[in-house]
Amino acid sequence: MRGILLHMKQLPIDAVLPELLEAMRNGTNAVLVAEPGAGKTTRVPLALLQEPWLDGRKIIMLEPRRLAARAAAKFMASTLGEQVGETVGYRVRLDTKVSAKTRIEVVTEGVLTRMLQADQALEEVGAVLFDEFHERHLHGDLGLALTIQSQSLLRDDLRLLVMSATLAAESVSELLGGAPVIRSSGRVFPVETFYRNTRLEGRIEPEVASTIVQAVRTHEGDVLVFLPGVGEIRRTAGLLAQSGLPSNVRIAELHGSLPLEAQDAAVAPCQAGERKIVLATSIAESSLTVEGIRIVVDSGLMRVPKFSPRTGMTRLETTPVSQASADQRRGRAGRLAPGVCYRLWTEQEHAYLPQHNAPELLEADLAPLALELSVWGAADPGELMWLDAPPQAAYQQANELLKQLHALDEEGRPTGWGARIAKLGLHPRLGFMLLKAEELNLTAEACELAALLSERDLLPQERNVDVQLRLEALHGASGRLEADRGAVMRIKAQAKQWGLMLMENRGQQPEWKGAAHIGLLVALAYPDRIAQRRSDGRYLLANGRGAVLPELQPLSRSAFLAVAEIDGAGSESRIRLAAELDLDRLEHAAREQFQIEEAVEWDIEAHAVRARRRLRLGAIVLKETPLQQPSPERIAEALADGIVREGLGLLSMSKAAKQLQARMQLMARHNSGWPDVSEEALLASVQDWLLPHLYGMKNRSDLQRLNMVQLFESLLSWGQRQELDEQVPTHMKVPSGSRIPIDYSDPEAPFIAVRLQELFGLQETPRLAGGRLPLTIHLLSPSQRPVQVTRDLRSFWNDAYFEVKKDLKGRYPKHYWPEDPYAAQPTNRVKPRT
Structure with missing residues (x-):
C-alpha cells in the first residue's frame, strides 16, 4: 500500500500525511483541515489502511453526498488496481458495493447512524472519518455525537478523524478532547x-x-x-x-x-x-x-x-x-x-x-434525531457532546410528534414501533404509516407512497397538487404527464426495499391493491395536517392553522384532504401536495385519532356558559350537540375562566365597590400583610376568592347580581376592617363640620375637593395610612371651582393664601375673607354665624 502511494502523482496532502499518521498513532482523535484539491478524501483512508492500530478492522468514511461517496470509493479502488467493492466499497441509499474483503467503506451519513444503532461499539471498525464536516448536516452532527459517546463508554481504541476544507477547527478539536489539528494547503491554481x-x-x-x-x-x-x-x-x-x-x-x-x-x-x-x-x-x-x-x-x-x-x-x-x-x-x-x-x-x-x-441541526425537523437518540438510549440530548446542541423548542415538539405516532411512550422511551421505525431509516411519520399499513394489509401502497413522498415532487411543473396524479405518473398511467425516469426508478427501488424489510418474515413481496386508500395513508403519516373545507373554500388543518389550495382544481371540491406537503409561511399555508380523504375509512382504521370532547366553556359573544359535546380531529370539529346536565362545578369553572379572559368588567363594580377596592389597595401598598386587590391580582386568584360564589350562575346577568362590596370585605379580617376605616376612611370631617368624601381613584394621591373657607383654622395637612401618606387637597372657590392643589396646607396659608384671597375677594365680595386663616372661623356658608 505504501508503495502504491509513493508511485502516485504527488498531492499537497502527502506533505502532512506523516504528521497525521503520527497523531493517530499517539492518540485516538485528530482534526484535518485541508484546502480544496489537497487530496484528503482519497489519500487519507488509503494511508491509514496499514496502520498497526487498525489491527485488521475497517475504516468507515462519511461523505455527506451520495455522488461524492461513490466517486471517492471508485477512485480509491482504481488507485489500488481493483474494482469498487473489493478493498474499497461504498454504502449509499439504494446502492451498496461491499464484500467480505472490504476494508474501507465510504458511506453516507444516515448509513453510519444505522450501523451505530445495530452495534454501538462498532466492533469491526477501527476508525471513523468524517469528510467535509463543514457542511454540518444533521446526520453528520448526530453521527459524531454518537461515536464520541461510543468511544468514551465502549471503545477507547476507536479512532475519530474529522476532515474539512473550511472548518472552525478549534471548536472541533475541543469537542474531541483537545485533538491535534493538522493543516494542509490545497492544490488550487489562480x-x-x-x-x-x-x-x-x-x-x-x-x-x-x-x-x-x-x-x-x-x-x-x-x-x-x-x-x-x-x-x-x-x-x-x-x-x-x-x-x-x-x-x-x-x-x-x-x-x-x-x-x-x-x-x-x-x-x-x-x-x-x-x-x-x-x-x-x-x-x-x-x-x-x-x-x-x-x-x-x-x-x-x-x-x-x-x-x-x-x-x-x-x-x-x-x-x-x-x-x-x-x-x-x-x-x-x-x-x-x-x-x-x-x-x-x-x-x-x-x-x-x-x-x-x-x-x-439548528434549522431542521428534529423528529428523526429525537427518535434515534431515544433508541440509542439517551433520554436527553444533553447526555451527548455536540458542537451545537439541538434547539429545545424544536426537540420538544419532535418528542410530542413521536408520542402522537406511538414511537415513544409518555416517559419518552422508544416503543416497539419506535424501534422498528428507526430501523427502516425513514422519517418517523412515514415509518408509522408503513407499520400501520401492515395492519390494514396495504403494505405495497404504503411503501410506494413513502418512497414517493421521500423524493422531490415527481411532477414539479404540475399545478394540480393531487398525490394520486403522481402515483399515476409513477405507473405511466397519467396520459400527458411524464415523470423523470431516474426518479421513477429510484422510487420503485426504494419501495421494493422497504417492502422486503417489512415482509422479510413472510417471505414474499406485498401486492398492490390499488390507490383507493391513498388519502387514508397520507392521513396516517400526517394526522396534524388533515384538512376540512370551510364555507369560503379555504381549509382548516387539524393543527389549528389555515391552509389554501394554490388555485381552483379538482381537489377544491373535497370536504376533507390529507395534506402531505405544505408551505408553512404566512398566516395561511399553501397546500403543495394532498389527497382526498374519506373520513369513514380513517375512523375505521385509526379511531384513536378522533376525540370526543365534553366542553363547558365561556362564550365571549353570548356572554354566557355554553355546554357542548364535540367529535374532534384536533382543531377540526366534526360534530357538535348540546351537553345535557353539565356539572355545577364545571359551569362555575367556565364562569371563572370567562372573567379571567374578559376582565372584572363582567362584574357589577358600583362606585362604592370601586372606592373600597382603591382603599384596600392603598393599604396593601403600605402594609405587606394586606391582600392585593389590583385587577391583575384578582384575576390571577379568581379560583380562591370568587369561584365559591359562582355556583348556580350561568351568564353575565347572573354575575351582575354579585355584591362586590361584600366580596371585597370578605377578604379582610375584622381587625383589618377596623384599621381600614381608621387609616383610609371614606370621608373626612373638615373644620367647618362638613363630611367630605375622599377620592381614592389614584392610590398614590387620594384627594378631597373642598371650599377654601371650610378649612380655616386647620394648620397641618391631614395624613392617611397611619400618617405615611399626605392627603391631596383641591381647594375650591365659593362657586366650587378649583383655585389651588396642595399637599402642604401650612405652606399654602403662609404664602399662597394672600394672593388667592386678593383675586377671589374681588369676585366674591360678600364671602368671608379673613386676614389670619389660622385664627379664622371655618364656615360652609357665605359668612360664619355670629
Missing part, C-alpha cells in the same frame, strides 16, 4: 473572480444563461454553474438551448434526483473536441472533482430545508450562500489549471454574506 456592478433583481435564469454564453466565448475549458434547485437548472438549460451555443458544447445537469449513470456522465471528462456546461446544485460544491472545469458561474443561492417550531412544518427556503461556500464553489475552477469565477452579486453584497452556513 482563479480570477468577476462580480456584478449592480444588484441582480428578478429571475436569475436569464442573467445566468447570458453569463454562461459570455464565459464560453471568452474563456477555455468547461463550465460549472451553481443554481439553487432543479427548477432553476431546467429553466436555465432551456434558455441555453436557444442561445446559439457552438454545436460542440454539451449541457449536463447534476443534482441528487438524477439517475446514477446521469450523475456519472456529468462529472466524466469530455471527449476530444467537446466542451460541457454542468448545471449543478450545491451537490458539486465539495469532495467532487468535475473533470475539465475551468469556469465557474455562481448564482450565489442555495435551497435549504428550514423547520418552524411555530407551525410544525418544514419548508424549502432559497437563501444566499455563505462566504465559505462561495469560496468552495470558486475553488472548483482552479482544481486542474488557472480559471475564472463569475459571481452574480456585487462585492458589497459579498461583504455581508454570513461566514459559514448554519448547521442543519
Whole structure:
C-alpha cells in the first residue's frame, strides 16, 4: 500500500500525511483541515489502511453526498488496481458495493447512524472519518455525537478523524478532547473572480444563461454553474438551448434526483473536441472533482430545508450562500489549471454574506434525531457532546410528534414501533404509516407512497397538487404527464426495499391493491395536517392553522384532504401536495385519532356558559350537540375562566365597590400583610376568592347580581376592617363640620375637593395610612371651582393664601375673607354665624 502511494502523482496532502499518521498513532482523535484539491478524501483512508492500530478492522468514511461517496470509493479502488467493492466499497441509499474483503467503506451519513444503532461499539471498525464536516448536516452532527459517546463508554481504541476544507477547527478539536489539528494547503491554481456592478433583481435564469454564453466565448475549458434547485437548472438549460451555443458544447445537469449513470456522465471528462456546461446544485460544491472545469458561474443561492417550531412544518427556503461556500464553489475552477469565477452579486453584497452556513441541526425537523437518540438510549440530548446542541423548542415538539405516532411512550422511551421505525431509516411519520399499513394489509401502497413522498415532487411543473396524479405518473398511467425516469426508478427501488424489510418474515413481496386508500395513508403519516373545507373554500388543518389550495382544481371540491406537503409561511399555508380523504375509512382504521370532547366553556359573544359535546380531529370539529346536565362545578369553572379572559368588567363594580377596592389597595401598598386587590391580582386568584360564589350562575346577568362590596370585605379580617376605616376612611370631617368624601381613584394621591373657607383654622395637612401618606387637597372657590392643589396646607396659608384671597375677594365680595386663616372661623356658608 505504501508503495502504491509513493508511485502516485504527488498531492499537497502527502506533505502532512506523516504528521497525521503520527497523531493517530499517539492518540485516538485528530482534526484535518485541508484546502480544496489537497487530496484528503482519497489519500487519507488509503494511508491509514496499514496502520498497526487498525489491527485488521475497517475504516468507515462519511461523505455527506451520495455522488461524492461513490466517486471517492471508485477512485480509491482504481488507485489500488481493483474494482469498487473489493478493498474499497461504498454504502449509499439504494446502492451498496461491499464484500467480505472490504476494508474501507465510504458511506453516507444516515448509513453510519444505522450501523451505530445495530452495534454501538462498532466492533469491526477501527476508525471513523468524517469528510467535509463543514457542511454540518444533521446526520453528520448526530453521527459524531454518537461515536464520541461510543468511544468514551465502549471503545477507547476507536479512532475519530474529522476532515474539512473550511472548518472552525478549534471548536472541533475541543469537542474531541483537545485533538491535534493538522493543516494542509490545497492544490488550487489562480482563479480570477468577476462580480456584478449592480444588484441582480428578478429571475436569475436569464442573467445566468447570458453569463454562461459570455464565459464560453471568452474563456477555455468547461463550465460549472451553481443554481439553487432543479427548477432553476431546467429553466436555465432551456434558455441555453436557444442561445446559439457552438454545436460542440454539451449541457449536463447534476443534482441528487438524477439517475446514477446521469450523475456519472456529468462529472466524466469530455471527449476530444467537446466542451460541457454542468448545471449543478450545491451537490458539486465539495469532495467532487468535475473533470475539465475551468469556469465557474455562481448564482450565489442555495435551497435549504428550514423547520418552524411555530407551525410544525418544514419548508424549502432559497437563501444566499455563505462566504465559505462561495469560496468552495470558486475553488472548483482552479482544481486542474488557472480559471475564472463569475459571481452574480456585487462585492458589497459579498461583504455581508454570513461566514459559514448554519448547521442543519439548528434549522431542521428534529423528529428523526429525537427518535434515534431515544433508541440509542439517551433520554436527553444533553447526555451527548455536540458542537451545537439541538434547539429545545424544536426537540420538544419532535418528542410530542413521536408520542402522537406511538414511537415513544409518555416517559419518552422508544416503543416497539419506535424501534422498528428507526430501523427502516425513514422519517418517523412515514415509518408509522408503513407499520400501520401492515395492519390494514396495504403494505405495497404504503411503501410506494413513502418512497414517493421521500423524493422531490415527481411532477414539479404540475399545478394540480393531487398525490394520486403522481402515483399515476409513477405507473405511466397519467396520459400527458411524464415523470423523470431516474426518479421513477429510484422510487420503485426504494419501495421494493422497504417492502422486503417489512415482509422479510413472510417471505414474499406485498401486492398492490390499488390507490383507493391513498388519502387514508397520507392521513396516517400526517394526522396534524388533515384538512376540512370551510364555507369560503379555504381549509382548516387539524393543527389549528389555515391552509389554501394554490388555485381552483379538482381537489377544491373535497370536504376533507390529507395534506402531505405544505408551505408553512404566512398566516395561511399553501397546500403543495394532498389527497382526498374519506373520513369513514380513517375512523375505521385509526379511531384513536378522533376525540370526543365534553366542553363547558365561556362564550365571549353570548356572554354566557355554553355546554357542548364535540367529535374532534384536533382543531377540526366534526360534530357538535348540546351537553345535557353539565356539572355545577364545571359551569362555575367556565364562569371563572370567562372573567379571567374578559376582565372584572363582567362584574357589577358600583362606585362604592370601586372606592373600597382603591382603599384596600392603598393599604396593601403600605402594609405587606394586606391582600392585593389590583385587577391583575384578582384575576390571577379568581379560583380562591370568587369561584365559591359562582355556583348556580350561568351568564353575565347572573354575575351582575354579585355584591362586590361584600366580596371585597370578605377578604379582610375584622381587625383589618377596623384599621381600614381608621387609616383610609371614606370621608373626612373638615373644620367647618362638613363630611367630605375622599377620592381614592389614584392610590398614590387620594384627594378631597373642598371650599377654601371650610378649612380655616386647620394648620397641618391631614395624613392617611397611619400618617405615611399626605392627603391631596383641591381647594375650591365659593362657586366650587378649583383655585389651588396642595399637599402642604401650612405652606399654602403662609404664602399662597394672600394672593388667592386678593383675586377671589374681588369676585366674591360678600364671602368671608379673613386676614389670619389660622385664627379664622371655618364656615360652609357665605359668612360664619355670629
